[in-house]
Amino acid sequence: MSDGAMTEHLHLVSESRSFGGTQSVFRHASAVCGTEMTFGAYLPPQAALGPVPVLWYLSGLTCTHENAMVKAGLQAHAAKAGIALVFPDTSPRGPGVADDGAYDLGQGAGFYVNATRDPWKPHYQMYDYITRELRGVVEAALPVGEAHGITGHSMGGHGALTLAFRNPGLYRSVSAFAPIVNPTRSDWGRKQLSAYLGEDEADWAVYDACLLLADLGWERDILIDQGADDQFLDLLRPEALAALMAGRRQPGVLRIQAGYDHSYFFVASFGEDHVNWHAERLHAA
Amino acid sequence: MSDGAMTEHLHLVSESRSFGGTQSVFRHASAVCGTEMTFGAYLPPQAALGPVPVLWYLSGLTCTHENAMVKAGLQAHAAKAGIALVFPDTSPRGPGVADDGAYDLGQGAGFYVNATRDPWKPHYQMYDYITRELRGVVEAALPVGEAHGITGHSMGGHGALTLAFRNPGLYRSVSAFAPIVNPTRSDWGRKQLSAYLGEDEADWAVYDACLLLADLGWERDILIDQGADDQFLDLLRPEALAALMAGRRQPGVLRIQAGYDHSYFFVASFGEDHVNWHAERLHAA
Numbered sequence: 001m002s003d004g005a006m007t008e009h010l011h012l013v014s015e016s017r018s019f020g021g022t023q024s025v026f027r028h029a030s031a032v033c034g035t036e037m038t039f040g041a042y043l044p045p046q047a048a049l050g051p052v053p054v055l056w057y058l059s060g061l062t063c064t065h066e067n068a069m070v071k072a073g074l075q076a077h078a079a080k081a082g083i084a085l086v087f088p089d090t091s092p093r094g095p096g097v098a099d100d101g102a103y104d105l106g107q108g109a110g111f112y113v114n115a116t117r118d119p120w121k122p123h124y125q126m127y128d129y130i131t132r133e134l135r136g137v138v139e140a141a142l143p144v145g146e147a148h149g150i151t152g153h154s155m156g157g158h159g160a161l162t163l164a165f166r167n168p169g170l171y172r173s174v175s176a177f178a179p180i181v182n183p184t185r186s187d188w189g190r191k192q193l194s195a196y197l198g199e200d201e202a203d204w205a206v207y208d209a210c211l212l213l214a215d216l217g218w219e220r221d222i223l224i225d226q227g228a229d230d231q232f233l234d235l236l237r238p239e240a241l242a243a244l245m246a247g248r249r250q251p252g253v254l255r256i257q258a259g260y261d262h263s264y265f266f267v268a269s270f271g272e273d274h275v276n277w278h279a280e281r282l283h284a285a
Numbered sequence: 286m287s288d289g290a291m292t293e294h295l296h297l298v299s300e301s302r303s304f305g306g307t308q309s310v311f312r313h314a315s316a317v318c319g320t321e322m323t324f325g326a327y328l329p330p331q332a333a334l335g336p337v338p339v340l341w342y343l344s345g346l347t348c349t350h351e352n353a354m355v356k357a358g359l360q361a362h363a364a365k366a367g368i369a370l371v372f373p374d375t376s377p378r379g380p381g382v383a384d385d386g387a388y389d390l391g392q393g394a395g396f397y398v399n400a401t402r403d404p405w406k407p408h409y410q411m412y413d414y415i416t417r418e419l420r421g422v423v424e425a426a427l428p429v430g431e432a433h434g435i436t437g438h439s440m441g442g443h444g445a446l447t448l449a450f451r452n453p454g455l456y457r458s459v460s461a462f463a464p465i466v467n468p469t470r471s472d473w474g475r476k477q478l479s480a481y482l483g484e485d486e487a488d489w490a491v492y493d494a495c496l497l498l499a500d501l502g503w504e505r506d507i508l509i510d511q512g513a514d515d516q517f518l519d520l521l522r523p524e525a526l527a528a529l530m531a532g533r534r535q536p537g538v539l540r541i542q543a544g545y546d547h548s549y550f551f552v553a554s555f556g557e558d559h560v561n562w563h564a565e566r567l568h569a570a
Binding site: 017023075257261265 | 301308355358360544545549553557
C-alpha cells in the first residue's frame with residue numbers, strides 16, 4: 001500500500017486469504033460524505049505481479065459493503081480472471097447521519113445520488129463518493145490499473161448503469177443484476193428522488209438509466225440479467241430498458257432467467273458470466 | 286415431495302433457483318429435539334431426472350442452517366457434480382430450549398452430541414437428530430439416493446468426522462474444513478462435553494475424532510483442509526489428527542493451506558475440491 005495523502009487515514013479492518021488472493025475491508029474518513037465509510041476490496045493473485053483491472057460492485061437496498069462480499073461468490077471468478085473487486089457501502093452511516101425508519105430511504109438506501117435537500121444533503125453524496133473520492137482512494141491504495149468496470153444488483157444495478165452512462169471515461173464496461181432501470185417511474189425511485197432531490201422531476205433525470213441512455217447513449221455493450229420470478233419486477237421495470245435497447249439498437253444482452261428470484265442465489269448463479277464479461281473488456285482496454 | 290408421515294409436518298420456508306437447481310429452507314417438528322428445527326437443502330438440476338447423492342454440511346459455532354448456505358458457495362459445485370446438499374442447524378433453538386450466554390455453549394453450539402445432563406438433555410440431541418431423524422426426513426422428502434457423504438467446518442468438522450467414524454454404513458465419504466479434531470483435549474470441547482455429558486471423561490470418547498479413529502479406524506480416505514493462519518489453531522489441534530493419520534497409515538489428504546484463516550473465505554476457496562471429492566466417491570458408490 002502506498003502511503004500518500006489519500007491513504008493516510010485508510011484503516012485496515014480485516015484481511016482474509018480468498019482463492020489465492022486477498023479479501024480486505026477498509027475504513028476511511030470521507031470528506032465527500034462527511035463521515036467514516038467502509039468498503040471491501042478483493043485483490044486476485046495476479047495483483048502481486050502488477051496492476052490489475054477493477055470491477056466495482058454496487059449493492060442494493062438494505063445492504064452494506066459486506067453482503068455481496070460474503071454472498072455473491074465473485075472472488076472465485078475474479079481470481080481466475082485476474083481482476084480486482086471493490087464493494088462500497090450503499091450510504092453514509094453513523095449516529096450523526098440522517099436516517100428514516102423505512103428500509104428504502106436513508107441509511108442503506110443512498111441510491112447513488114448527490115442529495116440536495118435536507119436532512120440528507122450533508123452526508124448523502126454517494127454519486128460523488130463512488131465516482132470521485134473512493135475511486136481516488138482505491139487507485140492510491142491498491143494495485144489497480146486504469147481499466148474500471150461497474151456492476152451492481154437492484155438499487156446497485158441502477159447505480160452501475162447511471163454512473164457508467166454519465167461517465168464513459170471512467171467505466172469501460174457495465175453490467176447489472178436485476179437493476180432498477182427507470183426510477184422516475186417506480187416506487188423504488190420516486191420516493192427517494194423526491195426526498196433527496198426535491199419535487200422538481202427535471203432534477204431526477206440524471207439518475208434514471210432509461211432517461212440517460214435515451215439522452216446520452218452508450219457506445220459500448222451492456223449485459224443485464226433479470227430473474228423471471230423476481231418478486232420486484234413491477235418496481236424494476238426491465239421492460240422499459242428492453243424496449244429502449246431494442247429501439248435504439250443498443251449493443252448488449254438482456255437475459256431473462258427462468259425461475260430465478262431477486263436473491264443473492266440469483267446473483268451468485270450468474271456472477272461468473274458478469275466477471276468474465278468485464279474481464280474480457282477490461283483486459284482488452 | 287412425497288406426502289408420507291415423515292413429511293406431513295415439513296414446512297417450506299423459502300425456495301430460490303440457484304445454479305439451475307433449487308435452494309430450499311424447510312422447518313419441521315423434531316421429535317428427537319422436542320422442538321421445531323430448520324434446515325437448508327440444495328437440489329442440483331440432475332435431481333429432476335432421478336435420485337442424486339447427497340452431501341451433508343455441518344456448520345460451526347454460532348452458525349444456523351443459513352451461514353454455509355449463503356456464504357460457502359457450494360451450490361455452484363454441487364450443480365456441476367450432480368449432488369444434493371443438506372445444511373442442518375447447529376443446535377435446537379427457541380424460547381423453551383436451554384441456552385447459555387456464551388457463544389460456545391447452548392444454542393448455536395450443540396457439538397453434535399446427545400446430551401445426558403440437564404438442562405441440555407431435553408432438547409440437545411443433535412447426534413441422533415442428524416444421523417437418524419433428519420436423515421429420514423431428507424430421504425422421505427427429497428429425491429436423494431442412498432449415497433451420503435458428510436463434511437463440515439470447525440465444530441461442524443468435528444461433527445462430520447465423529448458421525449462418519451461411528452457410522453461407516455451411513456456415510457460413504459468424509460471431509461472437513463478446519464475441524465476440531467480432539468475436543469477432549471481442547472477448550473473447544475472440554476467445556477461443552479462436561480456440560481452436555483457430565484464430568485466422566487470416559488463418556489466423551491465417542492465424540493472425539495482422534496479417539497474414534499484410533500479405536501474404530503476408517504476404511505476409506507479422508508480429506509482435511511486447514512488454514513495455516515487460522516486464528517484458532519490451538520483449539521482445533523490439527524497436529525493430533527496429522528500424527529494419528531501418519532502413524533496409522535490412514536489413507537487421506539491433510540492440506541495445510543498457506544495464508545488462510547478460519548473464515549468462510551477459506552471454506553469457499555476450497556469448497557469445489559471438497560464437493561468434487563465427495564461426488565467422485567458417492568457417484569462410484
